[in-house]
Amino acid sequence: MSKKLKESAKVQFARQLKRYRETFDLTQKYLAKSSGITLTYISVIEKGDSSVGLDILEKLANFFGVEYYEMGNPNFPVPSFDALPQKTKRAIAQLEKEKLAAAAKAAQKKAEDKKDGKPGRAKQLHTLIANGFFDQAQTAKNTFKALHPNIPEADYAAYTVEIGKITNTLSSGKFEKLLDKLEPIKGSTAVRFIRKGVDKIAAFHTKL
Template sequence: MSESDLATLINFSTNDIINIINGKKGIVLLTAEKISKVFGRRYFELGNPNFPISTEDDLPQSTKIAISLRESKGQPKKYSDHKLGKNLDSIIGTSFLHVPRTSQEMFDQLPENVKTEIKSHHRVTDLMQKPKKQKLVATIISEDDQLTFQLREYAPKDNILNIKPVSKKSKGNHGK
């Protein structure tokens, strides 16, 4: 099973799955349960050595069908964040972010073809926290503890989170 198979089965992006596998993105209980169901397990069985990983024969029928469909179609084309970035820039250029908005609300503003390709509002969250976007848009924790985004010029100064960019050195790129 490929990362894209798992992403399709739980309605996540392939990038999200890769980041989860590499430990760059955490998961909540609901996500753990979705992933475990793909393997015909419960979330608490995945890390338990008494419950070995399912063989292909043991996989649920829906998982087998999804893998079979992907194998017949080939690997899906990789989505580029460039298209998402351009669409987010368009949203930033409107009055939509004069008030705090969640990544889900921003996702809902995207064209249907972009929503279909990125599959989840999590990609919006990830991209909005990049340094280039953070120059214009503040990340704010709302009163109900949700991560929201608002144009810096309209954002209350006392609620802005300082998102520190990941240095190139920590990504493994040494030198220029």
């Protein structure tokens, strides 16, 4: 009689970390920045591909204001916002401030584009497909760059919401029938999109 395989500790902790992170609406990037752990490592942990040493576990636990053994316990409740350390509260508040500022900036630009008669996001993306942009694998960030060549990359942090919307748009509706969605390349968390029918082996090696 076969027994159900037990999940590895790595997979269980991956789910645990994601639960903590999503409770406070934190991106992997912002958690990495605020906790002092690299984005690549946060991503690998949440995929269940890496064991977590005590030093990393302690950093994560300190960020959320719990003990290291509580952080690893799925039966221990995620702390409320009020119970978080002041430093963590400030980090979350700053993230919310950045999100609101980015949303306001994007809304203003959308209104200006509409006033100037510029096409919306979907029409612009269809134009990129028609022009062969997606004949090579492209990330949402690359796509944003193609749509807004005058915006310096140093300012992209203010447009994370818009870049996220590009990912959502390319992943659904008519675009889902036109484009294939590829897994991130090693060391990255960004999915990529490529026109259906293009050689996927060559596309796999396309740089970000």
